[in-house]
Amino acid sequence: MFDTKGADDAIVVLRGASVEHRYDTDFELPFRQESRFWYLTGVSEPDYSAIFVPKTGEFHLFAPKRETSYAVWNGRIRSQEEIQELYRPDVLHNSDALQSVLDDLAPTRIFAGAEEELSALGVVAPEGCAIDHRSVVDILTLCRLHKTDGELERMRFANQANSAAHEAVLRSVRPGAWEYQMKGVLEGTLMQHGLQFPAYNGIYASGTNSAILHYVVNHQEMSDGELFLIDSGYEFEGYGADLTRTWPVNGVFSDVQREMYSIVLEMQKNTIDATRPGVKMEDLHWLACRTLLEGLLDGGYVKGSVDDLMAQNIFALFFPHGLGHFIGLDVHDPGGYPKGVDRIDRPGVRFLRIRREMESGMALTIEPGLYMIPALLGPAFEDPIQSGFLNRSKLEPLLHFGGIRIEDNLVVNDSESGHENLTSLVKEIDEIEAIMKDAKGVRG
Numbered sequence: 001m002f003d004t005k006g007a008d009d010a011i012v013v014l015r016g017a018s019v020e021h022r023y024d025t026d027f028e029l030p031f032r033q034e035s036r037f038w039y040l041t042g043v044s045e046p047d048y049s050a051i052f053v054p055k056t057g058e059f060h061l062f063a064p065k066r067e068t069s070y071a072v073w074n075g076r077i078r079s080q081e082e083i084q085e086l087y088r089p090d091v092l093h094n095s096d097a098l099q100s101v102l103d104d105l106a107p108t109r110i111f112a113g114a115e116e117e118l119s120a121l122g123v124v125a126p127e128g129c130a131i132d133h134r135s136v137v138d139i140l141t142l143c144r145l146h147k148t149d150g151e152l153e154r155m156r157f158a159n160q161a162n163s164a165a166h167e168a169v170l171r172s173v174r175p176g177a178w179e180y181q182m183k184g185v186l187e188g189t190l191m192q193h194g195l196q197f198p199a200y201n202g203i204y205a206s207g208t209n210s211a212i213l214h215y216v217v218n219h220q221e222m223s224d225g226e227l228f229l230i231d232s233g234y235e236f237e238g239y240g241a242d243l244t245r246t247w248p249v250n251g252v253f254s255d256v257q258r259e260m261y262s263i264v265l266e267m268q269k270n271t272i273d274a275t276r277p278g279v280k281m282e283d284l285h286w287l288a289c290r291t292l293l294e295g296l297l298d299g300g301y302v303k304g305s306v307d308d309l310m311a312q313n314i315f316a317l318f319f320p321h322g323l324g325h326f327i328g329l330d331v332h333d334p335g336g337y338p339k340g341v342d343r344i345d346r347p348g349v350r351f352l353r354i355r356r357e358m359e360s361g362m363a364l365t366i367e368p369g370l371y372m373i374p375a376l377l378g379p380a381f382e383d384p385i386q387s388g389f390l391n392r393s394k395l396e397p398l399l400h401f402g403g404i405r406i407e408d409n410l411v412v413n414d415s416e417s418g419h420e421n422l423t424s425l426v427k428e429i430d431e432i433e434a435i436m437k438d439a440k441g442v443r444g
């Protein structure tokens with residue numbers, strides 16, 4: 001895949017991540033290896049770098065030379081034998097050998113992970129050597145599209161642990177509790193499973209906050225009659241889960257909450273059922289939109305035909321984000337758009353993070369939602385065309401309803417169903433209510 005024409009002596013140079021600090025202080029942020037480096041080397045500690053030689057298949061690993069002070073302040077210094085055993089490079093070097101190894105290999109072309117890769121490593125390319133900053137990124141993106149068995153094992157475990165932690169939160173949700181306390185329950189449970197690192201900034205949103213798509217303030221007391229939306233996941237060995245559920249704070253769905261929740265559950269079931277090799281993500285998104293509009297039509301919240309409502313982008317007033325994204329070492333794993341494929345320039349679907357045909361081995365989220373967002377519905381009520389499709393008298397009382405999202409993680413495969421759902425967390429209304437009732441009984 002590398003363009004090595006006339007450059008048989010091309011090499012790949014990659015720099016692993018270093019510890020970063022909070023602004024201008026010595027406060028160290030938790031270390032997280034850069035995903036491409038982690039994917040290729042398996043190294044999840046700071047200050048490593050690597051050279052790959054495509055012609056011979058050789059993997060050179062460069063380990064940082066730790067000073068004695070490291071052993072005092074940071075941790076035990078690994079022996080060369082230990083590093084060799086852990087990461088199994090063909091040749092293990094100290095990082096101060098990088099320049100001399102580079103000079104000995106005398107490449108005429110270097111594939112580097114980023115523009116500043118070589119200068120950040122403190123080395124210079126041999127004179128006349130061409131440097132390509134794009135190909136490694138593009139190729140690794142293609143590799144990461146299809147998960148290996150080892151990756152899937154980690155993703156399954158991440159999903160099991162995160163599902164268990166979400167259920168612990170489900171048992172803790174009640175009027176008078178605070179959003180951040182639910183974060184504490186989730187994190188505490190995940191730590192017990194050994195998952196220490198969030199895959200993204202979690203959302204713990206009650207009431208109207210649940211209609212703010214990336215609400216991360218998490219600082220509100222939860223009230224009787226409101227919904228609570230949790231969208232949070234932690235990583236296991238780099239592989240995250242990305243799960244969302246929405247529950248009634250008081251343990252029982254009100255009539256309108258039940259009605260809206262059922263629409264989202266239907267959107268999710270329809271699209272999960274259709275997820276299989278060969279299907280296009282944008283078609284799954286359209287299916288979710290049509291299911292949404294059918295539900296809203298049934299309830300009398302909108303007027304007209306599904307086709308007309310689709311044509312007028314009414315779906316995007318209630319479901320303004322994409323149906324899902326790839327997931328793996330990054331929560332928004334790369335590769336959603338093949339080269340030359342652009343975003344669809346329409347409300348809602350323009351935020352879709354995948355426009356690809358599904359293939360066996362791809363891992364993705366399916367996360368439809370339904371929100372009452374005053375910033376979208378207000379202007380639509382005044383819009384001469386869109387207002388004609390909206391039943392304002394039924395929608396206006398719901399402006400403070402909040403929102404609902406249900407999100408599972410799937411792997412596309414060649415089985416009869418076309419996929420494996422990694423997420424084992426309750427989502428049926430009666431299951432949710434039964435668990436919340438049981439938890440209430442336990443709490444007393």
Ligand SMILES: [Mn+2]
Binds near residue numbers: 242325365407
């Ligand atoms: Mn997601």
